[in-house]
Amino acid sequence: MKPSHRRPIIAANWKMHMTPQESIEFLRPFLRHFTRELPLDTVICPPYISLPAATEVLSDVKQVGLGAQNMSAEPAGAFTGEISARMLKELNVEYVILGHSERRAIYGETDAEINRKLITALEVRFKPIFCIGETLEERDGGKVEEVLQRQLVHGLESIGPRRVTEVVIAYEPVWAIGTGRTATPEQAQETHAYIRSVLSEMYGEDTAQKIRIQYGGSVKPGNAAELLSQTDIDGALVGGASLEPGSFFEIIRNVAEAIPGESA
Numbered sequence: 001m002k003p004s005h006r007r008p009i010i011a012a013n014w015k016m017h018m019t020p021q022e023s024i025e026f027l028r029p030f031l032r033h034f035t036r037e038l039p040l041d042t043v044i045c046p047p048y049i050s051l052p053a054a055t056e057v058l059s060d061v062k063q064v065g066l067g068a069q070n071m072s073a074e075p076a077g078a079f080t081g082e083i084s085a086r087m088l089k090e091l092n093v094e095y096v097i098l099g100h101s102e103r104r105a106i107y108g109e110t111d112a113e114i115n116r117k118l119i120t121a122l123e124v125r126f127k128p129i130f131c132i133g134e135t136l137e138e139r140d141g142g143k144v145e146e147v148l149q150r151q152l153v154h155g156l157e158s159i160g161p162r163r164v165t166e167v168v169i170a171y172e173p174v175w176a177i178g179t180g181r182t183a184t185p186e187q188a189q190e191t192h193a194y195i196r197s198v199l200s201e202m203y204g205e206d207t208a209q210k211i212r213i214q215y216g217g218s219v220k221p222g223n224a225a226e227l228l229s230q231t232d233i234d235g236a237l238v239g240g241a242s243l244e245p246g247s248f249f250e251i252i253r254n255v256a257e258a259i260p261g262e263s264a
């Protein structure tokens with residue numbers, strides 16, 4: 001049974017999809033599904049360029065939060081093509097995805113760089129969605145624990161127990177992202193429990209119990225509720241299945257319905 005103090009969090013990672021106009025066309029029908037208050041947090045992370053349009057549509061909406069997909073660690077300056085925390089703050093952004101495996105693999109982001117971004121994000125009171133996860137090669141080589149421990153210890157360096165509870169961890173096995181290949185709920189639970197044990201070593205058990213850990217990688221309406229029924233799985237980071245309002249809401253509804261005492 002999942003501790004009730006960890007409120008589930010379902011986030012859409014739109015990656016490089018959805019123009020400003022398409023974002024508006026997604027959000028209008030999507031918001032119509034929210035006919036009552038749901039016992040979970042919903043977050044939409046559009047590309048930077050679509051954030052202003054999304055901010056406007058979401059301006060009176062309490063149930064759906066807005067996130068960015070990346071951010072510079074620098075406050076301002078000569079960093080061509082980068083976006084600062086302050087710029088995002090002005091658009092009512094609350095969350096920021098940091099260290100996504102595509103940023104690590106394609107753009108070479110290191111644990112140290114991600115750590116600096118996490119510190120900057122927490123300074124401006126964003127809730128970072130901090131992604132970690134192993135590649136297939138690392139899993140097959142028996143290195144899952146070593147990789148996750150390294151990503152957690154270096155990524156969270158010098159972030160104390162009070163601030164770390166604002167961080168949402170997203171465990172995304174790289175081999176499950178966009179492949180249609182999901183970790184089984186048991187496999188995912190085992191890894192989430194390991195992540196929590198590392199957090200417990202770093203911060204103590206009380207703090208570790210407060211940190212939300214999302215699962216990501218081919219989450220869809222048919223597997224979300226079962227994944228989230230696992231003790232240490234507190235949410236989902238959804239790519240492909242978040243690009244269509246009906247399928248993304250179905251994930252949210254299926255998870256909400258599976259929370260004891262709820263029906264959506």
Ligand code: PGA
Binds near residue numbers: 180216238239241
């Ligand atoms: P996916 O992507 O749901 O398409 O596998 C998840 C992610 O990369 O965040």
